Amino acid sequence: MARRRCHCHRRRHCHRKRHHRHRRRLIRRLARIVRATPAIVNGALVLQAVRSDLKPRILRRRTRSPLVLPVFFSLERRRGSRRTLNLGEAVLRQREVNRVMRVLRRKGILVTALHNHWLFEKPRLMYMHWEAVMRPVRFLRASRRALKAAGVRFRPL
Numbered sequence: 001m002a003r004r005r006c007h008c009h010r011r012r013h014c015h016r017k018r019h020h021r022h023r024r025r026l027i028r029r030l031a032r033i034v035r036a037t038p039a040i041v042n043g044a045l046v047l048q049a050v051r052s053d054l055k056p057r058i059l060r061r062r063t064r065s066p067l068v069l070p071v072f073f074s075l076e077r078r079r080g081s082r083r084t085l086n087l088g089e090a091v092l093r094q095r096e097v098n099r100v101m102r103v104l105r106r107k108g109i110l111v112t113a114l115h116n117h118w119l120f121e122k123p124r125l126m127y128m129h130w131e132a133v134m135r136p137v138r139f140l141r142a143s144r145r146a147l148k149a150a151g152v153r154f155r156p157l
């Protein structure tokens with residue numbers, strides 16, 4: 001019978017239970033910073049939340065789809081480095097865009113895209129993407145502060 005391979009070390013069997021426990025604690029800690037639901041997708045930690053303060057309509061129909069209301073973060077670590085590739089995305093009202101962008105830029109985070117996704121939606125929604133290579137705690141705290149500065153409220157997915 002073949003032995004199971006450890007997902008994090010790619011060895012036959014991992015005897016480092018303490019390491020796995022530490023990793024799970026770290027994931028929970030990062031998720032708590034932004035009040036999001038964690039998941040590992042293709043080796044990246046994805047933190048998922050949705051806006052709780054918007055009631056958008058598309059084509060005059062109310063929607064609660066996570067595609068319309070995302071607040072997502074992705075963290076990817078390179079082996080041997082404490083700094084991660086950090087990505088963020090959030091839906092914003094037009095009036096929230098400038099404040100979020102200003103705070104992110106002051107914290108050294110690069111805003112990479114600002115665009116709409118839908119036609120005929122109310123209120124008018126814009127989707128902002130940002131990125132940085134830095135320690136994940138710093139990135140998540142800066143992102144949380146930027147969203148809070150604009151009055152954005154969200155809940156775990």
